[in-house]
Each structure stands twice: as structure tokens, then as C-alpha cells.
Amino acid sequence: MSKPAYRRKRWDSPVAGYLFLSPWLIGFLLLTLGPICMSFYYSLTDYSLLAAPHWTGWANYHRIFMEDDTFPKTLKITFVFVLLTVPLRLVFALLIAMLLNRNVKGMSFYRTMVYFPSLIGTSIAVSILWKNIFGRNGFINDVLGFFGIEGKSWISDPHYALYTLILMMVWQFGSSMIIFLAGLKQISRDLYEASSVDGAGKVRQFITITLPLLSPIILFNTVQTTINSFQMFTQAFVVTNGGPVHSTYVYVMYLYETAFTKYQMGYASALAWVLLVMIGLVTALLFWSSRYWVFYESQGGRR
């Protein structure tokens, strides 16, 4: 198949195709692309939400990198959050997925239950629940007290608050877990049987069969979770409101406050674009690294 022929085929789809797509296309153009372009325009102005924007060129970006003290601080908190959340959540999701990949009676019930936290995950209600559980007089400290341990105030102590939020994010591992589970199901039983005939143990099987065959899915989950973690907002907003002493003041929290409590929509738009570029770079890095560790069966075993 020559390249031009392929191109023509790809773009000359029947009108009906575009018409069927149009609800999505119109939605995308009006509700996603439009606001994205607007936000880029705003990032070059001093728009304040309450008054009309004035053109200021790159001044907002200059201020972010040169003058803003909060920017590096909130960036550091966000990176700590992402670097801890992503691996913990993936390891946790994979372990649970492997547990749920067995043939035990009533397994579908367990799967549903384990997935449950993710269904209600980012909602305000769970955040409030979390706030109460981890409060000074909350459930966790009651349990610890039962064992004679004096618990801390997990969400109002600057040393622990961020880790409590990380724990909450890790706990919502369900979506990654489901995808891992689907991946595990696709791995052919034959491989395990053949290797066990050759005398491979469980650990060996995991390292030489499961991990390589699962690596495309690990990549997908890593990218997905990384993007989600960078954009974490609800939990920080509801559980700790960025405090105490800005210890959970993640990037999007800063962005929100800049836009809606300080009315600096222009500056907040610039912050949003910096975040977008940052996520883009990290994702690109992940994809670049994937050629060294992701294994695609369809490519005849080439990495």
C-alpha cells in the first residue's frame, strides 16, 4: 500500500462519517478547543474576571519564572505528589489485579467491591469522609488508640498532610486495576504452563512472562496516572484547602486560587499553559523511555 493512497483513504471518508461524528466534533470545537484558545489569549493579558482584558504580551510568563515565589514551592509539592503517587498506585493496582485474576468463587463480587472506591473517588463526599476519618479525633486515630499508639492529626499537621492525600489517591487505584486485569487476562495460559514444565517458579514467571507482556499496559497506566496526579485538585481543595501552611498547595490549587479568589484570570491562564507544557514534556519523556522497556508482541518480539 503506497502512502498517498493510504492518506486519501483516511481523509476521504463519506460525509455520513463526519455527520455521525458531528455531535462530538461540535462539542470539541465549541467546548474544548474554543476555551483552550481563549485561555491562551487570556494568558497574554491581565484579565481579571471582573473587568475586560488588556494585552500585556509575555509579562505573565515572565512573572511566573522570574518573580513568583509561590510557583517553585507549589511545583515542588506537585512533583513530590506525582513521584510518590504514580509508582505506589501502579504497584498497588497490579498486586490487586493479580489477586483478582484467580478463579475463586464469587470473584465478580470481590472485583466490584474493590473497584468501588474509584467509582465514588473524586467526589466531594469521599473527600469529606476522608477528612473525618483522618481527623485528630477520627476513625484512624481511634483504631491506633486501641493499640496504644497516639495518632497524629494527619490532615492538619504540615508533616503528614500531603502523605495523607497521596494515600487517598493511591486508594483510588480501581481504574488502573481494571486495565491491568484486562491485560493479565490476555496473557496466554500456554506460556505459564510451558514455563512451569521447564521448572520456572512464580517469581520467575512474573518477571519473564507477566511483566514484559504487560509492559504496554504499564506504559498506558503510567501516562494516565501521571496526568491525573498533576491535575489533582478536589482532594487538596476539600480535605486540606491547600493547608496547613501551604503543605498541600498543589499546582492546580494555586491556579484555582489565582483565578477565582485573587481574580487574576490572565495570570492563572498562563499558569495553566505552563502546566500543560510540563505534562506534555513528562509524557513525551515517558514515551521516549518506553522504547527501552515496553515490549510489543505484534512487532515480532522487538522492543
Next chain:
Amino acid sequence: MAFVARKWSVALALTMLAGVMAACGSNSNDGNGASSASPSSPASSSASSSASPAASSSEPVKLTIAWWGSQERHDATQKALEQYTALHPNVTFETQFSGWDGYFDKLAVQYSAGSAPDIIQMDAAYVNDYVGRGLLADIGSINTADVDPSLIASGKVNGTLYAMPLGVAALGMVYDKTVVDKLGLTPPSFEWTWDDYFAFGEAAKAKLGKDKYVFEDQSADLVDYTAYQYSMGKGYIYNDQGKLAIDKDTWLQYMTKMSELRDKGILTPADLTATDKELDPQLDNVVNGNAIARHLFSNQVGAIDALKPDTYGYAALPKGTEAGGWLKPGMFWSVNAQSKHTEEAKAFIDWFINDVDAGKTLGLTRGTPVSSKVVEALTPNFSEADKTSIDFINKVAPDAQQFINDPQGWGNFKNEYKTIVEEIQFGQTTPEQAYDKLMKKAAEFEAAAAQ
């Protein structure tokens, strides 16, 4: 065959598209009607309604009204709105009420979308910000004959009335009377001084033991330092040019003293302070028994009394060379300058503050009513909590400090202030370092306000 199938699929797609578009269209119409100030009958266009804006017109009008507050206030306000609709059947209301958290965030977004409510409950911290941007309408034509002129002045900017004060509140303190009596302490009074305050702290702590504290640590609340600077005779924290005027020595003295009290366990420790939520049944440290006293506005007496009846006593903020507390308009009604129903909105506010029946329904849910006529009519029916609240105001009033609205651009400074003082509370910084940080932030606000 293939051709026919394709034709059919095009037709099907078109039908679906039409359906979706129609759904979108009707949705957005509903949305407009519900959220913005467009007239309720689409036939009578905005031109006709703005052409006859008289309050007496019988044309159907839907006013959007927003306020924040507690359940008590929500119930009373909704009842008052029903009352108004009964009197003026052409006026109906769409209500947007919530707690304080996020109220002004939402309002800013509504303004930028052109869908802000017609009638808006305003706070003193934001009056200048909103008026400075031309977002509030002149409401000077409302009858204010029975309202104290000095109170009306608090809603004026450069001589024009933009915000109608709705109630007076005094800043003072609340303490847990049952605990104070049980421990046999001299209770705080309306005449106590800072020396009495410190002595009370020491005495109470000695009897309370390790896990209970005397005062909720509110040093991160700019209100507390404002009162301290006033009481030390150093004046208001903003000067006449609308710039921050925190007296360095007084501030350091205050913060150092507060750190000392914190170390002694007289103030609540930082992690406990961080979970405090004023007037929350579980999270308010005075209500849940972790501490004995905190500052309180007199219009909150009803709310705290409802949480634990007959438990609390009230006092003034400690005095230094002068008094610390002040009287402040609790909140205001403002009219959206973009509203199409300014006249109807003004007529409603007029009724809200001047009508005796409205006053009876509303009670003291927004502080003591501003109209002397309404107060007079209400007095015979006051509840115990109402009487306490009035008594509170009367005792603070004689030497109360002047209340001034936050200057334009400084409405959010208290958030930055809180974060900086929290660092002292958690022992991450010294008062001197915190002062430098504070001044740096203040310079940023000054620069932004100057633009």
C-alpha cells in the same frame, strides 16, 4: 445496494444531529432563563422591560437573589421572600444560597459570564473591590430615614450608596460559662484588659490540665490583630491612602506574646487550630470543648447558642489603652449593575429593611436590624438569645472602634496573612521573618491595587 445503505446512513446521521442540536438549543434557553436576569416571558423582550422599569409595574419579574449564611438565615430569608411574593404577585425569586466558603469565588465567575444574581449579599471586604470595577448599581433612592447615618456611610463609596447594611454586629468574645463556673474562675467581662486576659489564661490552664486549652488560637485571623492594634492605640491597620499600616513593634509584640501562650498550652496547638471551623458542631474548638474562649460577632450568638443552649457567656475583646472591638455592618444587600430589574430589586431591598412584618420574619438572622422602627417593633418578642445579642452590642458600643471597609484590592489579603502567621504557629518561622514576608506580600498587593 451499497449506495442505498449509504443514503440511509446519511439520513440517519442528519436526524440524530438535528435531535442533538434541538436538545442543546432548548437546554441553553432554559439555562438563560434560569440563571440570568432575562425576563420570564420570552415574548416581552428585554427592551420592553427596561422601558418600563417602575417598581409598581405588574409585569412578571423574576429576581435572582444570592446570600451566604447558616440554616437559620436560609429558612428565615426564604420565608421573607414568599411573603414578598404574596404582596407583589408579579415578583418571583430564584434563590442561590450557600455557606461562606466559595461564595465570592462563585460570584466572580457569575459576573464574568454575565449571569450574576440581581440582588447580592455583599461583605465589607469586597464592597470596594466590586464598586471599583463598576459592578454594583447606585441604590441611593432607597428610603433610609430610619437608619443610623453612620451605618449607611459604611455602604457608601465616594458619597454614593452601593451597599445597604442589613444588620449591626459587634466584635467580642464568647466563653464556655459552664467550664468557667466549674473551675471557679473569674469570668471574662466587657471591661477586661489584656492583663486580665493573660491572667485568665494562666489561671484557667493551671486547672484545665494538659489536653484542654484556654483560647482558640485565632492569631492568624487578621481580625484579631486589628483589634490588638486598635487596643494599643495605634489605629486601624489600613491608612487613609488604602495602604497597609501594621505597626511593626506592636505586631512583633503581639506575635511573640501569642507564641509564648502557645508554648504554655494556653492557646490551642497549631495542628488543632488548623482543624478548627467556626460554629461547626464538631470542628469548632470551643463548641467541642477543646478550648474555652474565642472571638465572636454578636450576630453569631443565636447560632452558637443553638448548638449548645445556655452554655455560653460573652465578653468584649481585651482593652489596652483603648477598646479593641468595633461595630460593623454584618453584611449588605447590593444590586447588580448589569441587572435588568434594578428598580424591582431596589423596591425589594426597601421592603426588606423597612417593613415591620419582614423584620419579624427575619429576626436577628443578619444582626440587629438597621431600621430603628423595626427594632422597636421587634423588641417585645425578642428571644433570650436575641436579648443577649442586643445586650452584647450595647455593651461594646460605647467605646467601639471605627469600622472601615477593606480598601480596593485588599479583600483577599487576609488569606495571605493567615498562611504567613500559620508558619509561626507551626514553629516554621520567627515573628521577625514572618513580618518581612508579610511586608513583601503587602508590597505585591499595593502594586496590584495601584494598577
